[in-house]
Amino acid sequence: MKDDHRWLDEPRNVDRVVRGLYILCALMFLADLLYAKHPFFDFENLFGFYALFGFIGSVTLVLAAKQLRRVLMRREDYYEEPERTDDDG
């Protein structure tokens, strides 16, 4: 099909999107300079606390989950044979 090739299929364009995201993230990180915090907890005063927490928390989550696969992952038919149905609705 002709319409199969979209703007996002071009790796160059994906790079552009990613670069845009990185710039946005950097700007948001610096946004801490612009407003006064009214924190409940002292550690919220740390510069860029939420940004750092979001990044580190997510990386930790994914890498830890990946390690969990060693213990938890089983074959797809571990409990029962997978069934294919096309009559869903």
Next chain:
Amino acid sequence: MTVNPALLLIAGALPIPLLTGRARAAWMMLLPVAAMAALWTLPEGVHGGFGMLGLRLEPLRVDALARIFATAFLVAAFISMIYALHLRDRMQQAVIPVYASSAVGGALAGDLITMFVFWELAGLSSVFLIWARRTERSYRAGMRYLAAQVVSGLLMLGGIVLHVQSGAGLEFGFIGANEPGGLLILLAAGIKCAFPVLHAWLKDTYPEATAVGTVALSAFTTKFAVYVLARGFPGTGALVWVGVVMACFPIFYAVIENDLRRVLAYSMINQLGFMVAAIGVGGTLGVNGAAAHAFADILFKGLLFMSMGAVLLRTGTTKGSELGGLYKSMPQTMVLCVIGAASISAFPLFSGFATKSIIMEAVAEEHRTAVWLLLLFASAGVFHHAGIKIPFFAFFAHDQGHRVAEAPLNMRLAMGLAAAGSIAIGVAPNLLYGLLPYEMDYSAYTTPHVVNQVQLLLLASMAFTVLMRTGLYPAEIPSVNLDADVIYRRLLPRAWRTGLHGVTLMRDEVAKPLQRRAGRVSTAASRPFRARGWLGVPWSTDLMVLWVALVLGLILLISLL
């Protein structure tokens, strides 16, 4: 005249199988609207209470807490009915209003007996939405689902009996976990609310229902349980940590789960965790936060399940390893799914932002630092698996070549309604805040809060991007992951088989030789008495006389002593 909206729904479900074509569609859409009108014309208070066997029954009680939950359930019923319009399977279409009525009726129940009746009805009616898939696999899943629901029902009944016996009366108000009855009720609610370890039925069976069924399932049972907790157990301290565990552990599973509807089931437990923690904190903000978040969750989780249901309908699968590139064929579903993803992730201007923040505020005001940090971690985590993973692996990632039609019009309409609701709550949270059980002075839209939330989410998405591009992100692999359901799907059946095997072994190795030996001993012992044994042969008369004389003499001797 007062009409119980729940009974209206049940009565209205009866004609659905008999109607056809547009009349049926119109009836299905009208029914929840009529029930909603009935609900909102009811003034607050108890309607038509009566005494029975010395107990006071109040089947219809309206107050602010009941009303917001009942409203949410009716909105969910309306959206699910529209989502089900394309079906030719009238069984599912008739079951949905009955199932919805159980949650509505439970929310409006003023006494524990009425609540229990609807509690049971919720389980019994909804199992048909799993069986409606009509496969062996879904039949077994339905049985597992039913077992969990029935156990919860039994615990609930036992709890109510003990609770009433302790002299607390039948009124469905604050129950508390201080007496055995209250504990059992808490446990019953804990099963339906997917407390840790008790949660396995949810992630096991919800993804086995039909495309439509899972949408309806996602709205009612668990939120009914949240309502029971909010009504009966606000401020129960232990619930805070239960909620934290619920919010945190499923996100690890969600990252490595392949079936995207199962990912959503895990993220559902995660969202329930926020509500349970809020109820544990209690107070105005806690209960308000739980109620508001339950309302928002019904919309955005329904929306996400609907988008995956549409994908399932069109492609026949929701496995991440088999999907990708669907934005080309289903762009509208993709946009609607992203709105759901943004709502659950609590992006500013979407519903989760306005509701989850009440919960965070409630926890922060109590200065529960560890709880707050873990819930913040869970917030970043939910963005990861529900906010990014679901839309990314279904609609983007590697194009798997699915060239399918866009979702049916009724599905897009239902998703559109849920999306509109989610955005409305996000943009104008006061619409929802006005319905909450308690007056509160709270605003989600402060500069630090908006900026901090965007920082958290954007940097979390950057983490995803970095991990994706460096290849560290765990690939989607066809697999199952061991969870608590391994206990009843593997360990218990295996223990049973081992037990049976052991019994057989005992019989062969111990019982049979023993029997043989006992047989030999009894043969040996009975030998003297048999025909040729030394006691059995005919004795001569003189020997007999001798023995008789001896025995008599002995008796004489003993009696003289």
